Amino acid sequence: MLQVKKLAVLMISVFTLVILGACGFTVEQHEEMGGGDTGNEQGTMPAGQEAPEQEGVLKGIESKDVVVITVDGQDVTYRLSEDAKAQIENEDVKDGDEVTFTTYSIGDDRETIDKFIIK
DSSP states (O other): OHHHHHHHHHHHHHHHHHHHHHTOOOHHHHHHTTOOSTTOTTSOOOTTOOOOOEEEEEEEEOSSSEEEEEETTEEEEEEEOHHHHHHHHTTSSOTTOEEEEEEEEOSSSSEEEEEEOOO
């Protein structure tokens, strides 16, 4: 009788581990949800950490608040902060320019350009 109880406990434990392993949170799922390394432009950034500089080519100004920048061969749509809007209005940055910029997120799926870094 003791053998049957040990076998039952062992089988339940193995079955539970198999189920938990099958339902696990994989790296691919994490990346699909926008997660990445800490500080990555797609992930969240710890408070107080500087935003990394990104580089790209300003492809177009869609509206007063939105621009499209080609970053690493992909067109990415960004929202503009007040500082970034002022830089475009003052023509510090124009269509076709190579730009360096920092971004931040306000909690939705579109990044906001904090400012363009003029060198």
